Amino acid sequence: MQILLWLSNNLRLHDNPALNTAVELAKEYGNDARIYPLYIVDPTDPWPMQGARRWWLHQSLEKLGQTFGEYSCPISFFKGEPSDILNTLIVDATQAIICSADFCAHTEEQQAKIKTLCDSKGITCRKRSGALLFNPYTNTNKQGNIYQVFTPFYKHSVKTHPPSAPQDTPDNESLHRHLCKKSLTNSVTLNELNLLPTQNWADNFQQHWQPGEQGAQGTLNNAISDVIKQYSNDRDFPAKKGTSQLSPHLHFGEISPRQIWHTVANQLSPEDNEAFLRQLVWRDFSYSLIANWKDFPEKSFKSRFDNFNWKQNDKHLLAWQKGLTGYPIVDAGMRQLWQTGWMHNRIRMVVASFLTKHLRIHWSEGAKWFWDTLLDADLANNSAGWQWVAGSGADAAPYFRIFNPMTQSEKFDKKGAYIRKWIPELSALPDKYIHAPWEAPSVILKEANITLGKTYPKPIVDHKAARESALAAYKETNEA
Ligand SMILES: Cc1cc2nc3c(=O)[nH]c(=O)nc-3n(C[C@H](O)[C@H](O)[C@H](O)COP(=O)(O)OP(=O)(O)OC[C@H]3O[C@@H](n4cnc5c(N)ncnc54)[C@H](O)[C@@H]3O)c2cc1C
Known part of the structure; x- marks a missing residue:
């Protein structure tokens, strides 16, 4: 029995609801159930990933590959329109497809197609979000409208739906048992995705960044020990290291915002953490705009x-x-x-x-x-x-x-x-x-x-x- 786990914007093991759902289903299906993690580079995306991020993505996938490698599980890589790729991957043994929500128009269209495909074939289709603190579709004011102003959005979100606790990483035994031990048919290698820029422009990035889940955890720990307490004083001074530099890690889903929220809230007093956590909620506010006004990236809101x-x-x-x-x-x-x-x-x-x-x-x-x-x-x-x-x-x-x-x-x-x-x-x-x-x-x-x-x-x-x-x-x- 096969479960296809489409990784997209959640490149981590910890607090990854898509992975957790895959493991729960695998346990339900029995000892023979295997989870196939896969990543698709999508050339049909109207906002394709460009230069700088392709460098990061390569490093991040390499690191995630090493983590899955500890369970002898390869990640399968593909290039193409995700709904087409997943269609070709479905075999008799396929029981479920698990996707991660990312709230952009193109991905949602792809996921709708995948859902239709699964329904027509009697396959379970689950969409899980680990990318945000709050649900951008249900986080509304008393009139049921989406917030267009940050402060009420912030107050409402934090007061009425404080972020839920992060989920634990699935236990080792289940991962060993249920993660697949071979790639999917027609999968290419990471290098064949050709993500790395051909110019030497990206060479400098290596000195500044450590992509991957471990790098993200280290960045969070450094921010807690050296940055967040002074955040409200230092955050506007570009010569200081006054901000966390978590943004690329968050973008690629190498760390979940819930984990950041709860770790910071547990380790620092409200006085020391509030300015930083409030800023983290701006990210959710942006997602609420893009989720509810799909042409926001192309069109002036006003x-x-x-x-x-x-x-x-x-x-x-x-x-x-x-x-x-x-x-x-x-x-x-x-x-x-x-x-x-x-x-x-x-x-x-x-x-x-x-x-x-x-x-x-x-x-x-x-x-x-x-x-x-x-x-x-x-x-x-x-x-x-x-x-x-x-x-x-x-x-x-x-x-x-x-x-x-x-x-x-x-x-x-x-x-x-x-x-x-x-x-x-x-x-x-x-x-x-x-x-x-x-x-x-x-x-x-x-x-x-x-x-x-x-x-x-x-x-x-x-x-x-x-x-x-x-x-x-x-x-x-x-x-x-
Ligand atoms: C013109 C413009 C373009 C921007 N483009 C991006 C972008 O493509 N990607 C991106 O992640 N951020 C973008 N930002 C927001 C912000 O500049 C970055 O999130 C921040 O500088 C990242 O650094 P940090 O991780 O050290 O942030 P910190 O100050 O440590 O904040 C922690 C996290 O909170 C979130 N955050 C902080 N400030 C904002 C903000 N103003 N809006 C939304 N989320 C925020 C980020 O996820 C950030 O990593 C943009 C801002 C402007 C003005």
Whole structure:
């Protein structure tokens, strides 16, 4: 008897409801029941996994393969449309297919097809979610509506449905007995999925990250001992290690948000854990938006922004992508992203505001670049983050809130440590001028070995003029 366990976004053993369900069913079916874990790379996904995350996925699958290997169980790999692949995998012995919920339109369509297929063949089909703290479809206000504002969403969720406890990993004996000992027919190898980038761009990632369930647990432990107590004070300062850096682990499901919630809540007092846990709930809020407004990644939530006078300027877009705008805090963030596959949250807001307001380029262009380059690129969080900054999202910052790159930099990177780290060509500038090098007298620039326009760009737009022009465009949209 065979149980097909489609792994998708839950690449772990601990608190993995899909795996637990598979083991429960296997026990029910008897000693001969075998669970076949499988991973499918889906080229039909309209939001296919790109560069940075493909690197992570390869490492993560390799690590998970080693874990299943301890039970002599291989993971089977496939490329294709999941419903087609699963259709071809069904044999007489197939009793059940277990999927993990991920709430995006494309996966849900695939899962609906799989359910129909199973129903037509008399096979059990189960969908389990271990990716969120709360159910995004049932977490509604008194009128039965989905929340569009974070604070009431947060209060309601935490008070009325506190996250349930994580599930234990299935016992060793059951795993030894029920995990399969051979791959499925026509499975390819992990290397044949061709996930690793061909350029050496991803080589740096290895120094910064440890993908896999063990790496995720280590990251959580470090966050508990070194980060979360000071989170409310340190989280906005990009030169400090003031945030957990759990985001790629959470995205790939190497750790469950429930486990994070309960471990943090058990080990730290409410005073020390509240700011962090509240931030974790933003992730659920983003998922609630994407689950209930399926076109959220493509369309401005506020339709008023459909008529906004966005600009198309490839030169400006490229300068932003390469970290060559002439605004140090923006450029530092874009270079951190390119070199490490991650960017600090405060700086994500600054660079997103710069793109959508100073350069007036559509938020979707920024979201696409993040999609390709972030290791934690997540359809729900990325779409929500961009729409929040652009002003077009639910509960978004108003469009007229335009981040001033110099003020942000002076406030959150006063001594320029973050800027100097990512823009070494500015490292010799005194603190006074690090936030706006164009204001430095020529003798200071010379002493610091800087020629603006040559060794570091002049600002590609004038801050004041860009700000006024963005506000005027917004006013026009409002009046239209
Ligand atoms: C323009 C923009 C794009 C973004 N794109 C993504 C993305 O693709 N993937 C992604 O995971 N996050 C995204 N974020 C949210 C946030 O920047 C990251 O989750 C955070 O920086 C990750 O670092 P951390 O794990 O150290 O976070 P911590 O501060 O330690 O927070 C812990 C966890 O809580 C969640 N979280 C924290 N802040 C937010 C937030 N504002 N919104 C939603 N969840 C949050 C994350 O899962 C995070 O790992 C984006 C934000 C902006 C402004």
